[in-house]
Amino acid sequence: MHKPNENTGLIDYQTKKSVHINLTKSTHGELRIILLRMGLSMQEVFDTIASMICDEDPYLMKTLSIIEKQKREKQIKKVSKSDAASIFDIIQSENPFNKEEV
Numbered sequence: 001m002h003k004p005n006e007n008t009g010l011i012d013y014q015t016k017k018s019v020h021i022n023l024t025k026s027t028h029g030e031l032r033i034i035l036l037r038m039g040l041s042m043q044e045v046f047d048t049i050a051s052m053i054c055d056e057d058p059y060l061m062k063t064l065s066i067i068e069k070q071k072r073e074k075q076i077k078k079v080s081k082s083d084a085a086s087i088f089d090i091i092q093s094e095n096p097f098n099k100e101e102v
Contacts, residue, residue: 019046 023031035045053060 035042049060053064
């Protein structure tokens, strides 16, 4: 049951959103061990990190920029590999030496 705020008499309803993430088993296990040693829960850590990002903490904003750059580079590599395969397919299909003489 929610208690009214002593100063205003209003009930403070704080709603929460549930977030689901996928981690590898090894990352999850290692993170869990580190946090247990420190007496922290994953909930506490992720909630604090999310709040720090919302407050535009300089360290976390820089970290996000690094992650963004890595993601962009990974996407470029994927496109490059895809383009290379497509170009090879076009060259192979347009190769005059592979066509039967008419």
